Amino acid sequence: MRCAVAVMTALLLAAGVVEAQELTRGPFLQLGATDSMVVVWRTAAPLTGAVEYGPDAGLGLSVESPAPSTEHAVALTGLSAGTEYHYRVLSGGVVVADGLRFRTFPGPASAGEFRVVVVGDTGTGNQAQLDVAAGIRLSAPDVGIHTGDFIYPRGGSDLEMDRKYFGIYAETISRSVIYPTVGNHDLDDGGTVFFGSFHLPDDSPGGERYYSFEYGDALFLILDSNQGMGVGTAQHAWIEEQLAGSRKLWKVVSLHHPLYAAWLAVEANRRVLDPLFARYGVDLVFQAHAHFYERFYPMRNGRAVATGEDPDYQDPDAPIYVVTGGGGGSLAQRNPGANTAYYASVYHHVRLDFQGSRLLLSAVGRDNQVFDNMSISKVVAPVFRRGDTDGDGELLITDAVRILNYLFLGGALISCLEAANFDNSESVDISDGIHVLNYLFRGGPPPAPPGPLPGGCGPDPDAPGGPGDLGCEEYSGC
Ligand SMILES: [Fe+2]
Structure with a gap:
């Protein structure tokens, strides 16, 4: 059947009924991920291809599919998780599909x-x-x-x-x-x-x-x-x-x-x-x-x-x-x-x-x-992780801001107080906020293990398979 399609396409091309760069399939998306996406399309005749893409309509990035072919599958890599991208497809240097968008898959810790x-x-x-x-x-x-x-x-x-x-x-x-x-x-x-x-x-x-x-x-x-x-x-x-x-x-x-x-x-x-x-x-x-x-x-x-x-x-x-x-x-x-x-x-x-x-x-x-x-x-046990002041399972700059806001402006912590105690010292202090920033942006040490927790922090997250069991590699000395 592929052969019959090729013969028919050749006849249509010769008769000028279809343009060589005309899409016969797609573009469509495959193999979605948090940091990549594959764009697939098929053209009437073998041509080079390209995908232009970017975080807004200005695009600005491009990946080529340089070998002339009727089949193209172009991987866009290095993308940000849960982010919308604009894209368009070129065939033989001509824009054949424009004004398209997709969103990358959300990050693994994002319930959303x-x-x-x-x-x-x-x-x-x-x-x-x-x-x-x-x-x-x-x-x-x-x-x-x-x-x-x-x-x-x-x-x-x-x-x-x-x-x-x-x-x-x-x-x-x-x-x-x-x-x-x-x-x-x-x-x-x-x-x-x-x-x-x-x-x-x-x-x-x-x-x-x-x-x-x-x-x-x-x-x-x-x-x-x-x-x-x-x-x-x-x-x-x-x-x-x-x-x-x-x-x-x-x-x-x-x-x-x-x-x-x-x-x-x-x-x-x-x-x-x-x-x-x-x-x-x-x-x-x-x-x-x-x-x-x-x-x-x-x-x-x-x-x-x-x-x-x-x-x-x-x-x-x-x-x-x-x-x-x-x-x-x-x-x-x-x-x-x-x-x-x-x-x-x-x-x-x-x-x-x-x-x-x-x-x-x-x-x-x-x-x-x-x-x-x-x-x-489902009843979901709260996720506990030191430094994670809102209990969403992720350490973000907003967690550091929330600790400083709590200490100096009387702001509230969403999770339990112990969650702000990044280093498991005797109290929550400015060093906890600094530790979070140091961990996020300068490769500083990770948060201390959960340890015995007071009430209000949910079940023991340190138990194997428990909600806070993030794996030994996350913690030093376990
Ligand atoms: Fe069936």
Whole structure:
């Protein structure tokens, strides 16, 4: 098919129907990070490329893709976390996409507020898919997940991928990274088009087939349910390693074939993954393949828990499974069981609003109306770190200012008094403020270990795995 596309493009170029530098795909974003972003695009003919970017519309920075090619993936590096950048794309020296923006991922200690969209089973190109895509654009996500099946009816080609994905979501994917989950139809051609389209994290044993990414205080696992997931498989071991090794407040999973659904649930996968997800505190599992919306009560080993709290859960301590397979593929109608909290055979996308220790889920129909809501709240132990006067887990210049303000102007400390005692001396004094500045700007010694704490500072943060356990490397002499 690539060959057919090339022949057709050559004919159109010769006839003057398309310009050589004309974009045939993108630009779209991939591999987002706190300090980098990858911009990807495709042109009608092999040309050099460049991305001009900067913190404002004046741009000022540039990275070139000097080898003439129809395929370009340019990494912008050395960026600041949680920062908006403007960018534009040049092809053969001509500006072909202008006035674009993205925001880098927020820093690891930043809980913050951010929005994620989830959509799946999209690729028909029909009006329903266009309506849902318009809703996603209005949701303006910071980051997104596609739960799989990018092209219907079967398999795909680059042309179909352009028509049923890159064209339809062009604006959204130029400003936010949408992470793809591989569905069954994405492998109809052996995965050539799917894996040739995306640039994904590839450091799992499965390469780009399954991977993880972090955004704010959330870990996302994107799994491959087309291959084995049972105990003893590389993927199962990797899932456990990822979940056990993460201290993120929120853990979200995406896989195409459902574990819990009114239709097409894969019982063998459910038996091996359900206990794993429950044990390691997975909050949400997004699934697709069945073309409807279905939200379950929190599920543990096949049983619903905390059903009386629906739809606003407080620390449910069991994953909530959601089928989001209504992105454009022909809808299916099935009868949900007793473990289902909400079911609707409707076209939709899901919006997740992370608000610190609270997470709000909204299911949005093709008419852009929210038809289902659910929230999860968690009691989060305060983070304690000497010098961190507002308890946000980070040492910043504002912490030093707050100490001096407290000492000399009667200002308030947001966290407990002991948090201002950077050096764990007998009292809070000016040296604590100076120590913070020295640590931040001159490579001075780090804060003293927490030690025994008075009341009001939360639970013992020094305990292994406790909220203040920042690792021995953070402290001298531990
Ligand atoms: Fe599917």
